[in-house]
Amino acid sequence: MARYLAGRLLAIVPVVVLVSVAAFSFIHLLPGDPVIALIGTSGQSLTPQQLQAKRHDLGLDRPLPVQYLSWAGDALTGDLGRSAVTHQTIVKALRDRFPITLQLAVASFIISLLIALPTGIVAAYRRNSLLDRVMTVFALAGVAMPSFWLGILLILVFAVQVHWLPPSGYVSFGSSAREWLRHLLLPALTLGAVQAAVVMRQTRSSLLEVLNEDYVRTARAKGLAERKVVLLHALRNALLPVVTVAGLQVSRLLGGAVVIETVFALPGFGRYGVDAIFIRDYPVVQAVVLVTAVIVVLTNLFTDLLYGVLDPRIRYA
Amino acid sequence: MAASATPAALSAPTTQRLRDAALLRLAGRLLRDPVICVATLFLLAVVVCAVLAPLIAPYGPNEINPFATLQGPSSRHLLGTDENGRDVLSRVIFGSRVSLSVGFISVGIAVVVGVPLGLVAGYAGRAADSVIMRLMDAILAFPALILALAIVAMLGQGINQIMIAIGVTSIPVFARLVRAQTLSLKTQDFAVAARAMGAPARRILARHVLPNTLAPVIVQGSLGMAFAILAEAGLSFLGVGIKPPTATWGGMLQKALQATHHAPTLAIFPGVAIFLTVLALNLVGDALRDALDPRLRGRTQDAR
Numbered sequence: 081m082a083r084y085l086a087g088r089l090l091a092i093v094p095v096v097v098l099v100s101v102a103a104f105s106f107i108h109l110l111p112g113d114p115v116i117a118l119i120g121t122s123g124q125s126l127t128p129q130q131l132q133a134k135r136h137d138l139g140l141d142r143p144l145p146v147q148y149l150s151w152a153g154d155a156l157t158g159d160l161g162r163s164a165v166t167h168q169t170i171v172k173a174l175r176d177r178f179p180i181t182l183q184l185a186v187a188s189f190i191i192s193l194l195i196a197l198p199t200g201i202v203a204a205y206r207r208n209s210l211l212d213r214v215m216t217v218f219a220l221a222g223v224a225m226p227s228f229w230l231g232i233l234l235i236l237v238f239a240v241q242v243h244w245l246p247p248s249g250y251v252s253f254g255s256s257a258r259e260w261l262r263h264l265l266l267p268a269l270t271l272g273a274v275q276a277a278v279v280m281r282q283t284r285s286s287l288l289e290v291l292n293e294d295y296v297r298t299a300r301a302k303g304l305a306e307r308k309v310v311l312l313h314a315l316r317n318a319l320l321p322v323v324t325v326a327g328l329q330v331s332r333l334l335g336g337a338v339v340i341e342t343v344f345a346l347p348g349f350g351r352y353g354v355d356a357i358f359i360r361d362y363p364v365v366q367a368v369v370l371v372t373a374v375i376v377v378l379t380n381l382f383t384d385l386l387y388g389v390l391d392p393r394i395r396y397a
Numbered sequence: 398m399a400a401s402a403t404p405a406a407l408s409a410p411t412t413q414r415l416r417d418a419a420l421l422r423l424a425g426r427l428l429r430d431p432v433i434c435v436a437t438l439f440l441l442a443v444v445v446c447a448v449l450a451p452l453i454a455p456y457g458p459n460e461i462n463p464f465a466t467l468q469g470p471s472s473r474h475l476l477g478t479d480e481n482g483r484d485v486l487s488r489v490i491f492g493s494r495v496s497l498s499v500g501f502i503s504v505g506i507a508v509v510v511g512v513p514l515g516l517v518a519g520y521a522g523r524a525a526d527s528v529i530m531r532l533m534d535a536i537l538a539f540p541a542l543i544l545a546l547a548i549v550a551m552l553g554q555g556i557n558q559i560m561i562a563i564g565v566t567s568i569p570v571f572a573r574l575v576r577a578q579t580l581s582l583k584t585q586d587f588a589v590a591a592r593a594m595g596a597p598a599r600r601i602l603a604r605h606v607l608p609n610t611l612a613p614v615i616v617q618g619s620l621g622m623a624f625a626i627l628a629e630a631g632l633s634f635l636g637v638g639i640k641p642p643t644a645t646w647g648g649m650l651q652k653a654l655q656a657t658h659h660a661p662t663l664a665i666f667p668g669v670a671i672f673l674t675v676l677a678l679n680l681v682g683d684a685l686r687d688a689l690d691p692r693l694r695g696r697t698q699d700a701r
Contacts, residue, residue: 098535109551224676226627226647228634229668232654236661247657335540339631343654353543354635357550369547373538380538 088384092377099377100155103370104148107362114140117362120164160367165359170367173352180250181348184267184340185333191272192279193326199276200283200322205310207288215280222277227336231270231343238266248345267344271336275329282325287318320391327383331376423688433684436677443674447493454487458644467660476666479649480656485663488644489670495645496674499560499629500622506564507571507621512614514568515575516602520583530576533569541566541624542631549637556639563628567621574617578610612689619682623675630671646671 107117115135116123123134135141139150154161160170203212239247245266251259290296291314299313300306338350345351353368355361428434446453455475462482470477476485518529536544541563548562579602582588588605596604632638633647641648646667653664 094531095534095538098531099538102535102539106547106551111551111553220676220679221672224623224672224679226630226634226650226668226671226675228631228647228654229650229664229671232650232657232664232668235654235657236664240657240661331537331540335542338540338542338546339635342635350543353546354637357546357637362550365547365550369539369543372540372543376538376540 084388085385088381088388092381095377096374099373100152100370101148103366103373104151106366106369108144110362117360118161118164121360155370160370161363163356163361163364165361165364170364173364174349174367174371177347177349177352180346181334181337181341181350183264184271184337184346184348185330187264187268188271188275189326189329189333191268192275192329195273195276196279196283197322200280201287201310201315203280204284204287204291204318212284216284219277219281219284222274223281225274225277227270227274228339228343230274231267231340234266234270235343248343250346250348263344263346267340267346270343271333271340274336275333278329278332279322279326282322283318286321287314290314290318293317316390320387323386323390324383327379327386330379334372334375427681427684427688430684433680436680439673439677440681443493443497443677446490447497450491450494454484454490456484456487458488458491459483459642460487467656467663469660469662477660477662479652479663480660485649485666488649489646489666491644492646492649492667492670493674495556495633495639495643496626496629496671499556499563500625500678502560503563503567503625503629504618504621506561507567508614508618510564511568511571512575512607512610515572515577515610516579516606518572519576519579520598520602520606526576529572533572536566537569539566541628545628545632546635546637549632554637554640556643559629559632559638562632563625566628567624570617570621571614574613575610578613579606582606582609613686616682616686616689619678619685623678623682626671626675626678 107114110117113123113131115131115138118138118140119134123131126134139147142150158171160174162169163173166173199215199218203215206212235247238245245262247266249263251263253260287310291310293314296309296314299309304313334350337348338354340346341348341351342354349368349371353365356364356368428437450458460483462478464482465474465478466480466482468474468478468482474484474486476489479485479488514529514533518526539547544566545559545562548565549558552558552561583601583606588601591601591605629638629645630647630650633645634651636648636651638647639645649667650664653660653667656663
């Protein structure tokens with residue numbers, strides 16, 4: 081296991097380096113002067129001498145590799161720079177906004193599993209039944225559904241027509257648990273339903289493959305209850321590919337959160353990044369890009385490790 | 398002619414005819430499934446709408462009518478009008494131009510860059526392989542939409558920029574696919590034989606490996622188009638895609654979200670257009686994959 085772990089950890093190092101180089105280069109690839117990109121449009125009124133002084137203050141007159149190392153060192157110690165517009169430190173803004181995105185992501189992840197696992201299991205077990213067909217159609221539809229459209233439709237039904245839930249906005253758990261839940265429900269349901277389609281398809285197909293295996297026949301032959309055969313023997317092995325798919329969904333979840341936070345006006349992390357593009361707050365865009373990529377790399381690592389724990393064949397291979 | 402001809406004289410036209418026959422059989426088998434038939438017809442209809450938009454659409458996409466804003470469906474405006482009194486049906490029809498061209502061209506970019514990268518990674522040995530594949534891993538580490546957002550921030554807004562942004566995010570899918578194919582094809586007898594006869598790598602890749610990767614690339618291409626259309630709609634919905642007043646399905650939904658209370662129907666039709674187009678592309682892509690890869694077909698059949 082230790083070797084497996086070390087191998088996985090080593091494998092992500094070049095990816096993290098490449099990702100950080102890409103995020104670093106972002107500021108330098110923008111059209112125009114990187115000084116303006118970092119301090120905002122107020123820099124446009126500076127005299128050439130003042131600009132030169134700023135450039136020196138920001139360290140932009142050093143060679144690029146040196147700049148990269150100092151930037152990466154700062155990022156590692158939790159300094160992601162300052163917003164070009166508000167001049168607030170970005171880490172502080174992220175600390176306010178990230179929890180909202182995390183709540184949305186966790187809630188929709190749970191909802192997607194709650195939808196996908198039972199339906200996937202039933203669809204596989206009762207294959208070709210009416211239920212299986214209906215669920216397969218739903219899964220196909222879910223994959224083709226733009227999440228923001230589903231969000232708008234849910235707003236039309238639950239907020240505009242029947243007034244059960246608020247159409248948008250966010251209330252913190254601390255100020256009112258009930259309102260918090262009411263505001264989070266539609267966004268989480270939207271994102272969860274779209275994710276569920278993919279996970280359900282994977283659950284169904286991998287459970288189908290496993291149900292034909294010899295050990296399932298053995299389990300049945302020795303007289304185990306059918307429920308135990310499916311839920312304990314078959315499902316445990318069928319879930320391996322599902323874990324991978326669910327792990328990969330985290331990347332889609334983060335991308336989806338950007339759009340869903342816009343639909344439901346949630347002041348989360350993705351919304352922060354999109355707003356930053358509109359107001360040309362490039363250091364913020366850079367930070368959002370870097371942080372999401374690091375999260376994705378780490379969840380992929382975690383998924384690999386989990387896979388190793390669940391499947392002994394991988395650990396010792 | 399067949400009896401007297403030497404094998405060399407036979408080969409060119411005959412293989413061509415065999416290939417045509419195989420294609421016809423494939424098309425026949427696909428279209429026998431009514432669902433695939435409908436999906437294909439729907440996609441054809443979308444293409445016709447895109448090409449002939451000015452002839453089909455009852456109004457211009459940007460024809461403003463201040464006396465007919467936010468109307469529901471009627472005989473004059475089949476799908477109603479938007480906040481500027483523009484005809485929704487006409488805008489949905491014109492929107493297909495943006496969606497289809499972004500779909501085609503961004504997949505084209507991804508194929509043109511990704512396929513050669515995959516061939517080299519799979520054939521040229523470990524060093525090239527690990528450099529290329531780590532680069533692909535790095536691109537994949539960014540959620541596609543967020544990477545596209547960053548690229549649009551760099552390049553600016555506009556349809557060409559969107560195509561590039563979405564194209565770049567799709568490169569790794571094609572590179573990985575072709576690399577995997579190349580790795581297995583290069584050990585097959587025909588490739589080994591060509592190498593033994595002293596064929597240069599470029600020739601082996603072009604004549605023996607590349608043609609055999611085309612089928613999966615075409616399948617992935619149709620699924621990639623579905624992704625590209627969704628991504629463009631998402632970016633335009635966020636307001637960082639193609640600038641208004643150009644009619645785009647995503648952009649129309651952005652406006653519709655702001656008008657949910659007075660004009661709920663605005664949100665329906667552009668969404669239906671995206672949903673059905675993406676669904677049809679996915680269905681055709683899946684069916685093509687099943688038809689082109691007999692191994693997989695066997696598996697899904699007994700899996701069903």
